[in-house]
Amino acid sequence: MAKRAMMEVVDQDPVASLRILFGRLLEDAEIGAVLVAQHLNKGGVPMPALVTDPERFEYADPLAPAFPINAAKIVSRLSRRPAGETVAAVLRPCEIRAFIELVKLKQGNMHDVLLLGIDCPGAFGNTDYARYVEGNGSRSSVDFLTAAIRGKTSTEDGLDISPACKACEHPVPENADVIIGMLGVDVKSSLFLYAGTPRGEELLSKLNFSEIREPEDRRSAVVELLERRIAYRDRMFEKTTEATADLEKLTAYLANCVNCYNCRVACPVCYCKECVFLTDVFDHEPAQYLRWARRKGILKMPSDTIFYHLTRLAHMSTACVGCGQCSNACPNNIPVMELFRTIAACTQRAFGYEAGRSADDEPPLSAFREREFSEVTGGKD
């Protein structure tokens, strides 16, 4: 049994090497299908695709600095009920963490999914990725990767990974079954694979990898990256807190919102079948709008914007994994991710909870504790 393994990289191309690995999963490891990002039109954004034919990994590119969708929702759809076969899903850490949240909400199941997590150096926003690829067709995923794992994510033409990635303190998918490690590794010669669970261990054995020790530089590379990201994150928290300090500021912060609800659609953990904001609850009487308007003399339309965001914060901030898809999806560039992460940091701390950490943690509010929030109750429980 192997817990840690080194995979040789062929032709100095880790992407190509991974494609071979995915093929072997289907052939040698009793995996029914592999879910992995693929370029469907050449040069376009890679999208998750479910592959069952070992020959069809030719455009698979899980290392591309693109993140058009958080695939947690897709994995949940694949695992809500038993499918009869195991699916291996190649995911970024934030996707895995979001999936774990969904599992807790009974929206998915870990049994029939094998999670392959990749070390994540970050990704561009949708528009930036398009510019990155278009600007210079020769730029490959491998070029970005080799620079990024050395700490350089920005390009000479001023592109950089998204703020969500810059503030992400989970670049390593510790809770995957198998982790594909690149930090602290020379990715042009080898990739470091290690098992996070007994199932992962089993898989590595099936693939006949042999046990090695952890690459020497890995730990320090991770620590260094984390330091940078946490510093960025804390600056972001500070800035956002200031920018949303009162209701007036918050209103200004969200002023550009058009109630398109894209952020909610893009959010991997927003799992309601039907959003309450689409129901009759917000179907107000015309006279009601006028009464509201009269109270302050002015009423933003469409109304209920702040209420919408606050409701989402109330419902989902404890499950927020900070993937940044909300900001990615916003047509008006509202820093939604910054707001969510800032609030989520508070709410998750309040419950001693970390979204996506483990499927065994009980989500806040579902466990009734008699003593909590003594700072709110004034110590009287």
Added chain:
Amino acid sequence: MKYFYYSGCSLEGTAAEYDTSTRAVLRELGAELMEIEDWSCCGASAAESASYLLSMVLPARNIALASRTGIEADFVVPCSACYLNLRRVGDHVHRDEALAQRINEVLSEEGLTYQKGLKTRHLLDVLANDFSCEDLDERSRRKLSGFKVAPYYGCQCLRPYRDFDDPQQPASMDPLIEALGAQVHPWSAGARCCGAGLMTTKKNVALRLVGDILSAARGADCIVTVCPMCQMNLESFQSKISRERGEKLDISILYLPQLLGLAFGIRDRELNLHMNLALTEPFLHKLRTITGC
């Protein structure tokens, strides 16, 4: 009011001033005291260690002597130890019928018969309950205003029999002291033990107890007592204790009737204050300003 008066041995000897002052004060209050012909020692604490029966017979003999007179009156006993011994006979006989027979078998040697019925009372009980504060007030020729008096009860007039006062927080002396115009020293040592007979047999033990009491009395002008044993223990070793403790603990110790007598204006021939072993100069000075001599 008539009482059988049982003075006990101490009042014939070392506590003569207690005897004379008691007689004088009760006379002033209009009480008549009847002597018990041929009375004998109550046995003190010694009889108990020799023989239970003897410890019952000795006090019972005195009660038998009194009941022989056919007069019905209460016993008044100034000495707490005597009081307890006499009081106990009635209690034990009450609980054990056979005991009365055994006692009488012994007493028949002298032709005496012990009978239940006569009530044994401590002098303090009589002073506090048979006379009203108005009586005391009326008889007081001068007020002892300005005097702070620490009432010391000791043990055996309070315990184990709760005849007239609370056994741990006694207060029966308070109205008497106040009726004389004096002030009660607030302390909690009034019912503590002075060491009693241990002063003879285990002196160091007793000295510690006395020291604590004297120390608690600081701020008072005098301590009043209602028992010769307490009086002796409190007054006799003040300088020794002061030396050992390194603090000045001398204080005047008076018998309660002596204090009453001072207010009543009873002459010193009967109060015999000169017999007290502990009378401090400041106390005497204060006394002179009141009596005017």
Added chain:
Amino acid sequence: MSTNEPNTNASPPGTRGADAMQTLAGRLSACMQCGTCTGSCANSESMDITPRHLWRLVQLGLKDCIFDSATFWICSSCYYCTLRCPRGLPLTDAMGELKRIAVAEGLFRDRTSPLFYRTFLDTVRRYGRVREMEVMARYFLALRSPAVSAGFTPLGIKLLMKGKIKPRIPGMSGRGKLGPIYDKVREMEARS
């Protein structure tokens, strides 16, 4: 029952005949060793074993240990323990009982107290009343300990000067009048 010191002559209550110790144990059997007596006792610091310990020994019938101790001699009969015992046990009387047993059976190490009591009672027998001077003199004589009597000398002098000690014989008519009573008591106690 035995202790790990095999020399004890104690036997468990209930197996012996009418014995004073056993009667006493019976009177104290309701004791639950709460320790109120010890806490209340003005003299417990001067005792070699505490009252609570003493009553436990009585319950268990460990007579040797009891009379090895001077605890009951140090009792000054203030009756606090009796008053406060939550079980209402006659503890002060029990101290007296122990003194009595000690005297009767000669079970004492320190003879000062028994001697004093004996001297006292002799005086009573002789005169009917107590002559303090004589009690003291005879007591110190019997004690043969000049150190102790010296401790009392200043007091004696003080008392003399105050006229409190008189050579007068106490006023009972007829010397030794209580003799028959003493004898009768002794006779009756020997009988039972």
Added chain:
Amino acid sequence: MKEKIGSALIVGAGISGIRSALDLAEMNYHVILIDRAPHIGGTLRQLDRQFPDDHCGMCKMLPLVDRDAASQYCLRKGLFHENIDIMLSTDLVSLEGEPGRFQATLRFKPSLVDPGRCMGCGECARVCPVEIPDEFNAGLTLRKAVYLPVPHNIPNHYVVDEAACIRCGECQKVCPTEAIDLKLESRRAFRILVVDDELVVRDSIKEWLEDEGFSVDMAESGVEAVEKLGKREYGLMLLDVKMPGMDGVQVLKAARDMRPELPVMMMTAYATVETAVEAIKMGARDYLMKPFDIEKLVSIVVQYYQDTESIPERRVDVGAVILAAGFESSDAGLVKDTYGYGQLPNVVTSIEFERLLSGTGPSQGKLLRPADGRPAEKIAWLQCVGSRNLHLNADYCSSICCMYSIKEALLAKKHNGGNVDASIFYMDMRTFGKDFQRYRDRAQQEHGVKFIRSRVHSVEPGASNGSLSIVYSDPAGTVCQEEFDMVVLATGQKAPRGTSALAEVAGVELNPWGFCRVSDFSLTRTSRDGVFVSGSFSGLRDVSESLIQAGSASLCASALLHSKGGELAEVAHERYPVREVSREMPLTALAVCSCGEILERAAGLSGIVETLQKAGLVSEVFRFDRLCTRSDWEDLRKKTESTRCNRVLIGACLPYVYGKKLKELSRSAGLATSLMDVVDIRTPAFPGLDGDKRSVSRHILTAIEMALARLRGVDSLSPVHTEVIRKALVVGGGIAGMTAALAIADHGFHVDLVERSPQLGGNLRTLHRTIEGSSPRDLLERTLSRIEKHPLLTVHMNARVVHSQGRVGRFLTTLEKEDGRGEAIEHGVCILATGGKEAAPRSYCYGDSEAIVTQHELEGMFREGVLDPSRLGIVAMIQCVDSREEGRNYCSRVCCVSALKNALYLKERNPDTDVYILYRDMMTYGFLETYYTQARRAGVIFIRYDLEDRPAVEVIDGRLKVSVLDTVLGRQIILEPGLLVLSTGIVPAEHVREAEVFGLSINEDGFLMEAESKWRPVDFMRQGVFLCGLAHSPRSITESIAMAEAAAQRALGLLCRRELPIGSTVAEVRQSLCSLCERCIAACPYGARWRNEEEDRIEVDQPACQGCGSCAAVCPNGASVILGFRDQQILAVIDAALEQVGG
């Protein structure tokens, strides 16, 4: 109104009384609940937190079925139930008649404040010049002479403390509703004769009493007194015992002849107390000790005055009576001399300490020393104050003090930055209840509470200012001195004042300690048929034990009512026709009460009403001057009968008062109660709130608008009812199971009783006799013969439950019989009485010698007569074998008593047998303490051992040697007993299977876990399933029986209904929104939700749902909805609160 079949009287409205009342009310009996105090709640009104969770939770007692019949708010604040009439300040003065047909006379002590008029505005208290210590805060704070007895009550009326009142009349002047009448004339008419030979005494008493408004005559001698008695009528005579000439006793004799009804109060000095006591036997009412405490004297005189006033009496017919008169804390003053209570302000009683910790207490929950307000950082608890004390006729244990002291110590530790040092001085730590031992261990090991085994004899002032010094002797005999900031006296129980009078009235016997005596094998049957006892009136007990006993009492009462009434009161749930309005536009009728002129003046009420009408928010308006009067109410009733509106909102004062009235209105108007509401418009206009007319008016307008918004959005659909299968299943055929089965069957319902073994009886078969001397065998035979004969009982022997489905009211359970055959049983409720048994010893050489036996085995030997007690020599018993230490860390509660019982039996048979009991803490709680005393007196020798030095047992050549360290002597004691008896305790039966079948939890010791240890001791979280007996925790036969009765009572509360009504506030699932995340299932504290796998949806068990709203809070999808609290409705209410029409 429904017809009430059968009615019960409950005396005492503490928690036991409330529990019994609710039990009977839930079965639809009519209940009259009286209390002599002006409030309900008894002692618990002062206690914020209970062990073991250090919380309150009293509301968990509120009905779970037919919730709408009762109030739904904090039970410490008040209680309302449509079947309960609560009468406060009321005494039972006579009880005549037969069981099932009693005539009770109740006397109501009128207050000078008319509760019908008082709205609790507090103006009177504001002007009252008197300040005296407040009983609610145990005297630690001050209150006025006109005051609220419990500050947090709902509704809350002021009362006048007549003893403290100086009759200045200020309150009467300012009362806006003219609710106060001080009745000064009637006081003046009360004439008192004071007889004393001492002028000073006469004069001062006269002065004090005249100050109180009474008329006083004086007599200086007995002769003069008699003369005066002949001439004039007196209300009271105060009489000195000792007077020259004709003394007090002689005067009393004369007075008894002349005026037998005249109350006489003796006055005495300490010395003549005996005479005074004699005088009481001759007819004097009481005596007062000189020197007088003025306050006490006055309050007693006022008491007499109130008694003789013309007091309204009411005669009621009741079928059964439950006495729940509670207890009284032992008077700490009795021990003031040693513990300094009353003199040293930092010495407090446990109740005072509870108040100190309370947020509504004197320091708002900060732990400060009463003397100087400095933080109390070092606190000592002294146990057994007033208990286990023969001097106070208290040869009993008060049962709860050990636990509450630990609780208080733990609570204290949370204060003052966690810097509190807590020491508990005790003799035996009596942790005999379920999980108590662990609670103690946690306190000691995790929280550092110090436990010192020593009884402290006195508390004295310490060296520094305000500190207290304690001298105690430690177990080793060393006398220690320690200083504390505060000392808490764990005061025990005492029979409440007036107990003997109540017992006389009710015709019940008292036990030697003045508590109610109960019959053999019952905690609740008194010496008078039809009169039952509940709660601490028969001895102090903690909350859960009180509730169990209360359940047992109500079961007994209900059995009696049932047997007399022929049929169990049946809830024909009110099904009066109501209008179907769900398709109508919401139209609201508003009824406003202007409280005379006040609201018009203070807020311009008509303006408010106009505004609302203009805005179209109300369709019809009814105005009233005083809606609290019967005539105005009738008027409203008539108006609502003919209104076209489909909502009614009442604007008035005291909305809580309207619960019952709204039902009445609902019936006559044909509108569902949920379509009606009451809003408080009176409070904003209370004097002293300093609002100007504009702001008062705005307050009222907002309040009405919010209520209107809520009413508009109300769901008018009536919920579905579930039909009940009116049969019970009882699992376990021991005494608990048999008792429960019989209790239910006696009420006319069929019961299936399932027993695993081939015979009924359980542990009863192995017991010889109880410590009280009764025979378990007789009990068994009696019970078996009743079971055999009962037509409604089916017994399934050699059977086990293997499967169960369904929910409250409708279960289908499968039994597996001996031969493997299955049988399905339908039932509406289930009681688990799966029992327990004596644990098999694992230590002390058990099995190595025939002379080592367990207590049970010893009893067996007695029963078989195979043991000759005359030849035993020495018998040793070891307590706590394998228990009260990890592995089995609980007290089995019965072993100490068994040991005492067997030891006493041995001593009785042969006094020469030496019996040694080796123990850790003697758990002789309650009146069992007296057997401990008896055993000590009988010469049983008790040797305490510590876990670190446990006894050693050896078997050498067949002979036993037991060595143990005597902790007092500090030396080893060696015994060579002929018989060694091990007290091994009780272990639960193997009931994992049963727990699984019914979806129940098991605690770490294997006992079944109740819904809530304190407030729902016989319920499970799973509704409709109950537990009793050893399956819950170790207990005695009698306690098991009581618990079985309590469980049967809970089950009958369901069975007595044909269908289960559902509360108007209940959860629903909007399936179209539900994402099936199941967070609501985890969040539901009542287990009322489950996932229907077949239809893939979340279901709500509506009869079990309590409408708490946890599911709605946790559901992010908005799919969980609480009826009456829909999103839209709440948003509309919020809007109404924030904006105003025209504002």
